[in-house]
Amino acid sequence: MMMNIEVLSRETIKPSSPTPQHLRNLRLSLLDQLSVRFYVPIIFFYDHMRIILKKSLGECLSRYYPLAGTIRDDISVDCNDAGAEYIEARVGCKLSEAIKKSDFELLKPLLPFDPYGNVIGRREALVGVKFNVFDCGGVGIGMCVSHRIADAASVSAFVNAWATMSRGGGSSTEADDPIFDAALLFPPIDIVPAGFKLEKRASSSSCVGVLNKYSPTCVQVVSALIWNTFMTTIRSKPKPGNECVAVHAVNLRDKMVPPLPNHFFGNLLQIGVAATTVDGDKDLGALASLIGNGVREINDEYVRRLKMEDDHVDSSKKERDRFLKGEKEVFASSSWCRFPRYEVDFGWGKPVGKRVGIEAWVNLSEQDMAILQHDLDLLSFVSSVY
Template identity: 60%
Template sequence: MNIEVLSKETIKASSPTPKHLRNLKLSFLDQLASRTYVPTIFFYDHAADTNSHGNDDHLERSNQLKKSLGECLSRYYPLAGTIREDFSVDCNNEGAKYIEARVRCKLSESIGKPNVELFNQLLPFDPYGNVIGCREALVGVQFNIFDCGGVAIGVCVSHKIADAASVATFVNAWATISRGFCSSEADDEEQHPIFNAAMLFPPRDMPGLKRETETRNEKIVTKMFVFDKLNIVALKECASSSCVGVLKYSPTSVQTCVAVHVVNLRDKMVPPLPNHVFGNLWQTVMAPTMVDGDKDLGALASLIGSAVREINDDHVRRVKVDDGNSMRSSKNMRELYLKGEIEALGFSSWCGFPFYEVDFGWGKPTWVCTPNSPYKNFTILMNTKQGDGIEAWVNLLEEDMAIFERDLDLLSFVSSVH
């Protein structure tokens, strides 16, 4: 894919951070987050004004993005800073990375299907490559211009300071400013982020903490399985009625399998936290099961559902005063996984996050995606543009994907595979 980088620059906050806000403590949950980025790509069909010269119009769009990003970083001032030793953010206005690029193809050739090679080039940097050092940008943006006039905006935000919900909040705030509605919405509560996660989950002294995910030299394949509204209804009915034989896995020997699901804590607390409380406010739940060929879809769904329901306000209160038991449990599970004694299946749902509401002034996105993850057996769930379907981005070993994507039971619930 021919992609030409046109320019690179650093966007600083339009106003300096007050001295009393220069140091932001990371929360306990931020400390546990991986040192990677949360990547998202927003595609806009024919974003250029067809009544004006395309290049001039895109230049105006890009300038609008840069100016509004600077204003947004004034509110989201930690995102323009740098991380210090995993315990705090120096809100020093080092700024965000901004890149403009020309993509020599049509937008229609890219949207609606995974294209790992292309997607990686639409981002300002590799979100899973070099881990964040204390001097690297916490936010990166790449404005990609396609030959057809469409554009794609690739955004990377440090996972040490933001989860997917926070990324959605930040990008929507940036888009609101870009649309020129900043003054009329300045008093809107949702436009003012809250950085108090460290008060909710105070940081802890955890010497030797390492949350980098070990990646093995394995070929990971990404496929997108689309479930439309009718498929989802049928799948739920099948799970609730414990349909025998549906999506059953029949290994040659008994195997321990752990389903790991990411749960947003904001709506699990009493009272619930608003979405604009910024940071990593999530927990993973684990649902271990012995996969021996006798577990049907209903039984597996029940196990995961029970684990998720345990994440409530009482659970959150225990996390706040945790004496290390949960960390030791996770560490033990991780060691078993690395030894090959258990198989982990990870799930993260981005459904319900307002990514399709991101309008910079030229309409809502045609398509939104998060590029592939290099971690095997990991699935990200995202809403379709219509909001009633789900795109499941599944990452498996190449040999496993060859079997999975041909499973007839699975395909009976899938409307399309890409």
Template identity: 40%
Template sequence: MASRVEIISDEMIKPSSPTPTHLRILKLSLLDQISPPIYVPLIFFYNHLQNLSRHQISTLLKQSLSNTLTDFYPLAGRIHDNSSINCNDQGAEFVEARVHTSLSEIIQNPNMEELKKLQTSQGEDEKVMLRVKICFFDCGEISVAICISHKIADGTSLVAFANAWAAATRGETPDFQPSFNFSSVFPPRDLSALESTQRVGITQEKIVTKRLVFGKEELAKLKIDSGSQVKNIPTRVEAVSSYIWRRFIKAKDGTRTTSFAAVHAVNLRQRKSPPFSQHMFGNCWRPAIALSRAEASEAELVGKLRGAITRMDGDFIGQIENGEYLNVLSRTVDMFIKGGVEFSNFSSWCRFPVYEVDFGWGKPVWVCTTTMPFKNLVILMSTPCGEGIEAWVNIVEEDLKMFEQSQQLVIH
């Protein structure tokens, strides 16, 4: 059933304390510069609000967001020329809306078009760093949608912010006190020769998003089926990624495509020795790229994927630090532009503590993401119980039928 969303208010929330003059300009790191100009979305759903009124919830969330933005001050700023953030305290967008349906109708049979109504419009001003939308359902439940610009944050940083905001709402001191010094580790570079880098993979084609749900038993079977040629039993993420990659390959088998690539986002924070501080906020990821031919089995795909991820080590991070990585990036962009390679993109958010985001009325009953403008993009998230995986598959509409025919699990 289509839900009707009624906007109540739309305003900018500014930090509760002004940003000091010496912090007004934040240089982007190289990894920020080459991150795509999109928003990273998450929606949190809650059904136990301790008899709080809409006004009480709104006031509480606005005040705690204002307080949190004092520490996360770049999120209240505006991007400038893909080189820096002007931390001018213009604020984060805060939208409130009524949704004339029940939360259960939304989450029992998720529909992407309905879910997108629960987040803010993302195309009006790309310079805004943070957009929030609070939706109040007819039966008293709420959703909290957070969209952060990928130019300043990756998924890890987004969830760290969400937990910090939630802690402030509970009246507690957040565990995460951010630092914004990735530019000292990955200095910004002149990217004039790689102007197209940021938008590589972003498509104007119509993208549809479907959800694959892998339960505990299905994951166990996938791990066994795909592990015959791997020294160790594959992880859940490796097994699911290779399974879906194989489906993408089968959907394109027989076309002019000669080779296939799995591009898997890798969090670099723990791959540095010693690891980067957990308090560093920004982009700290890079894609591992595995290449394959159409005839490869799922077990072979697991091996190729694991090998590519393993190579994302301290030496690789050193190449980013000293600028050598730009040569690797240039070759990757050329491979994408020239064609002949079908790319499948994966990002695992399974370890993100999204179900710990408690604003004071309990943990979320469900957390999801929404469509992003990338062809063959798969976001992996844990199910609420933690034992399964939800795979959000973004695919070009005309390819969906072939993809559904190439897989055996039920698409929800």
């Protein structure tokens, strides 16, 4: 059942101080240019509220000034202080009812706009916030941050900086100020086709010998479990692809030597790749090790090669074309487990609604989802499917 939401106000929050003229143009990096064209959506729930967040948002946008700007021609951000969209709304239900909802479509009205929709008819704001007040006095803060300029680590840094300012902490030390130098590491290009580059870096034949030498992480095991079930849905199709590729987003900051700080802003990520054939029985440990090997291939040596490659964009286009032709089946995953999502305190305590264990959100077609929800191997590992 959809929630009844009444929008009370809409406005634009601009940086509290103007961006200096010499910072008005920020070049996008190549990895920004190759990033997906949607927003990173996130919702924080709190059981009560004390303050409105507009003032602290303006203060935070002064530090994260590109987020208040406008992207120009996929090359740069015009840091023109256009501002962030800010909406206040009243929700006609209790907070506890919203927290129980696990269908993203039911929670989407708590966001300022559709993170996957087009921007026709409105300015393409890089940040949107919706401050939702429930009947019980609880609050849901829905946010959308453009993935064209920020990855999950950058979104997390921005939100936590905003929360610190909301608590009256003021600006952080200069050492924690965001760094906008990604274009120096990965210079942009003039023409960018959509897509990303995949290399076959881990395969089932090359991985069997290392099963006892590498212990996968919890996230890799959960990803392998869902990947295995995903291949079950593929085999039910009339003409499945022969190969299934699992891709996992990898943060480059701690893979480089020396590592980059978490407040190094932008899309500093690449894709760890694992591949196997669709047919035949799959051992969960082998699949988890495949994913782990693909992730471990993203290291400092890989980043150095990435900086020197001239054919990165052309390879991206070729891989995209193979996916469109159905030659490969693709299972994509990412994890927020290492980001302090449940530490975001705006001044009224930490978010509520945290669940025990790893919560996995899976997006499939309705037909494939029906197969997944009745897969006995999957159900033997989960506490609930909703």
